[in-house]
Amino acid sequence: MRVAIVGGGFSGTMMAVELVRLGRSEIVLIERRMRPAQGMAYSTDEAAHLLNVRADNMSAFADAPDHFARWAVAKGVGRPDGFVRRRDYRRYLEEQLALAERSGKLQLVRDTAIGLAADVDGIVIALASGGRIGADQAVMAGGNYPGHLPAALGLPEDKLVHDPWSADGVAAVKRLAAETEGDLLLLGTGLTMVDTTLTLADAGFAGRILAVSRRGLVPHAYQEQGSAPLAWQPPARLGELMREIRRRSAEAGWRPVVEGLRPHSIALWRGFTDEEKRRFLRHARPWWDIHRHRIAPEVGARIARLRDEGRLEVVAGRIAAAEDGRVTIARRGGGAIEREVAAAINCTGPAGEIARVEDSLIRQLLASGLARPDALGLGLDVDAASRVAGPAEGLYALGPLTRGAFWEIVAVPDIRRQVRDVARLVSGY
Ligand SMILES: Cc1cc2nc3c(=O)[nH]c(=O)nc-3n(C[C@H](O)[C@H](O)[C@H](O)COP(=O)(O)OP(=O)(O)OC[C@H]3O[C@@H](n4cnc5c(N)ncnc54)[C@H](O)[C@@H]3O)c2cc1C
Structure with missing residues (x-):
């Protein structure tokens, strides 16, 4: 019995690790990035990019909740109640993957899965390189897909960053930080805006940053001392x-x-x-x-400082018109402002609509009827056990791809439980 996992971010990597722990052999992990065990969240090399969950809640293992906190202390990279750098979390994941690889049961394939076929004989995954991987079960762990710029800005392509999380996008953000004379426009005011602002500031950007979203809401920061959760039974409606x-x-x-x-x-x-x-x-x-989804206290303090200094301006509104870098923003609540911007960065975060995701595999899965969007169109339709709804036997999905079914399934504390449960199911437990 072979199991193929598509996507080697947190979800796919930990799926492979859990399967090895459960004694499965013949596990194939397909990842298109140069290296697995990072995905969109942990690929960053920036020292300022911290986890947005405390170390004592970031264990990769559902059955060992203090695993990461102990690792962070042993490596000297953070306290259990602190917010570790995301690049250090990547090292942690890489270690777990390397340990699993040593079992000899796991094969890493650096390629892009572009299609999937399923019949009574099993599943076949087509790769961009032309290769094929046959499997009895497959797990879709493609995670977060880049979103789209919400408005046309009339700027030349070299002044637009569509995906600040790709390797090219990171390089473009730094290039803009170094060469931009005027102001920069960030579309979105959430976690991606926070990270991008820190990257720009650390790369020496001296101009002003204008961040715009419909409501202009910026993530709150955690307090230094975490507050104890209130035990309460929320009403169902x-x-x-x-x-x-x-x-x-x-x-x-x-x-x-x-x-x-x-x-x-x-x-x-x-x-x-x-x-x-x-x-x-x-x-x-x-x-x-x-x-x-809050940010570390130190990150919150930096963002507040940048706002106080006038280097970051957050506006609630929408782009009403844009031409040659002159943008008109219709403010929420009335009125408009006009600004000249030299370049713009898409900070709207991961794609919110599965049907708009520009990924060959997702498109093929939906077009062939092997998978369908969930009722809200957020991700793939899956049942309570994360089995993809449709004709393919043995096809599962994990993480942000299953948001429609579970909603709170984008952060490690939730995904690790799903990974453990699906790994058991796939292994016949
Ligand atoms: C910037 C950012 C910061 C975050 N910070 C935190 C945090 O601090 N704490 C926390 O708990 N959560 C955080 N999250 C939430 C994050 O969603 C989860 O922690 C987790 O990383 C999701 O992992 P994933 O593997 O499902 O998705 P992803 O990280 O998106 O990984 C999916 C992987 O699949 C690969 N892939 C996709 N399609 C194919 C294909 N067809 N063929 C081959 N490979 C493919 C991609 O290259 C990618 O490496 C963050 C998210 C983002 C975007």
Whole structure:
């Protein structure tokens, strides 16, 4: 029995590691980047890019919750209650993968999977190099796909960065930091804006950064001392839940309330009707994101300083017009501002709609009917056990690709449980 894993970011890498731990042999991990065990999140070399989860919650193993914190202390790269550099987390993942590789049961393939076929004899994965990999089971772990620029800006291509997480994108951000005389426009004000701003500042960018999003909401920072989660049983219906969050936040502060939701969030999401999910995405999501997915205190302090110094300006609104670098922003709440920008960087974060993802494998899976979008179009439709809905036997999906089914499945503490459960299922436990 062979299992093929497509994508060697956190999800795919840890799937391979867990399968080795469970005694599976014949595991193939296909990753298109130069090296696996990084993906979009941990490929960064920037010292300023920190994890946005405390070390004591970043273990790669669901059954060993302090594994990473102990590693970080042993390597001298951080405290259990601190926020370790993401490049150090990559080293941690690389170590876990190297240990698994030594078993001789795991084969790493550096290639891009571009198609998948399934019949009674099993699954065949087509590779960009022309090769094929046959397997009995396959796990889709393609993770986060780059998003799209939300507006045309009338800037030449060399003044636009579409994907600041690709190797070319990182190089382009640094080039812009070095050569741009005027102001820079960042589209998006979330976690990608935060990272990109730090990269620009560290690369010596001396101009002003204008960051724009519909609501202009910037992620909150963790406090130095983490607050204990409030133990509470949230109501199942969205309207009541939002009212209860507001009521309890007014009493106890929002941090313990939001932390206390964590153990319930997947069950809550799964219990919502599709209409409630849509309402959540339309109205509550931006607030949820900045309260739930926070940044390290030191990162928050730097962003606040840059704003105080006028080097970073955050605007709530939308691009109403743009020509030759002159942009008009219609402010949320009324009025407009005009700015001259020399270049722009897409900081809208990973793609939010599976049907718009520009990836041959995803397109082929959807076009062939082997997989379909979930009801909200966020990712692939999977069942409660992460099996891809459709005709292919033995096809699973992990991580952000399964957001439609589980919602809170983008960060390590949630994905590691899914990985463990799917690894057991795939191994017949
Ligand atoms: C910038 C950023 C920072 C983050 N920081 C944190 C954090 O601090 N803590 C936390 O818990 N979570 C963080 N996250 C959330 C992150 O989603 C998860 O932690 C986790 O890394 C997701 O891993 P993944 O493997 O599912 O996806 P990805 O990291 O996107 O990896 C998917 C991999 O699949 C490969 N791939 C895709 N398609 C193919 C194909 N057809 N053929 C071959 N290879 C393919 C890609 O090259 C990529 O390497 C962050 C996310 C981002 C984007």
